[in-house]
Amino acid sequence: MRVVVSGIPGVGKSTVLEMLKKKTDYEIINFGTLMYEMARDIGLVRSRDELRKLPIDTQINLQKKASAAIGRMENVVIDTHMTIKTPDGYMPGLPEWVLRELKCSAYFVIEADPQSILKRRSSDGTRSRDSEMLDDIIEHQAINRSFVASCSIYTGATVSLIKNEDGKAELAAQNIVRRLMKNA
Numbered sequence: 051m052r053v054v055v056s057g058i059p060g061v062g063k064s065t066v067l068e069m070l071k072k073k074t075d076y077e078i079i080n081f082g083t084l085m086y087e088m089a090r091d092i093g094l095v096r097s098r099d100e101l102r103k104l105p106i107d108t109q110i111n112l113q114k115k116a117s118a119a120i121g122r123m124e125n126v127v128i129d130t131h132m133t134i135k136t137p138d139g140y141m142p143g144l145p146e147w148v149l150r151e152l153k154c155s156a157y158f159v160i161e162a163d164p165q166s167i168l169k170r171r172s173s174d175g176t177r178s179r180d181s182e183m184l185d186d187i188i189e190h191q192a193i194n195r196s197f198v199a200s201c202s203i204y205t206g207a208t209v210s211l212i213k214n215e216d217g218k219a220e221l222a223a224q225n226i227v228r229r230l231m232k233n234a
């Protein structure tokens with residue numbers, strides 16, 4: 051079985067997934083890492099945060115290659131995005147051709163209070179996050195809800211919205227694991 055875990059930058063997805071790793075046998079595969087390694091190897095980017103600034107057709111090519119590789123893996127949690135905020139607009143992380151490769155059973159969307167997301171972004175020196183206003187964060191989380199609905203209607207896979215409140219990443223991970231056990 052394959053499932054998707056998504057969430058906007060700064061929502062605490064990596065932290066939740068670190069905790070998830072200790073609670074399940076599922077392997078956690080980062081979609082962006084696969085894309086980054088492919089792009090880096092051919093000299094397109096030097097950091098993962100440059101990926102979303104590449105021309106859209108280049109991003110789509112990398113996205114297709116990554117999804118073909120992940121679609122062959124069993125029992126994986128796919129760490130990815132419902133949408134990527136590019137200079138050209140929101141790009142779907144799971145367009146039809148990716149959904150067809152991945153054949154996921156469930157989509158999880160990690161969400162948090164927009165203020166907390168702003169704070170988490172400014173304290174993460176490891177990434178080059180875009181500086182955004184509260185309204186941008188609110189919009190991005192709302193957009194992702196509509197994109198996950200489309201994915202679910204197209205594939206029949208279930209949707210869970212997972213709250214990641216300050217200091218409660220462990221609880222968020224537990225909530226995902228509970229669903230994974232039921233689906234297994």
Ligand code: AMP
Nearest residue numbers: 081082098101102113130131134143144
């Ligand atoms: P992350 O470390 O999860 O923020 O992912 C790094 C980057 O990988 C993102 O900013 C996107 O540029 C890219 N990425 C991840 N998942 C996808 C996807 N499903 N489709 C397109 N690009 C993606």
Ligand code: MG
Nearest residue numbers: 060063064065
């Ligand atoms: Mg992350």
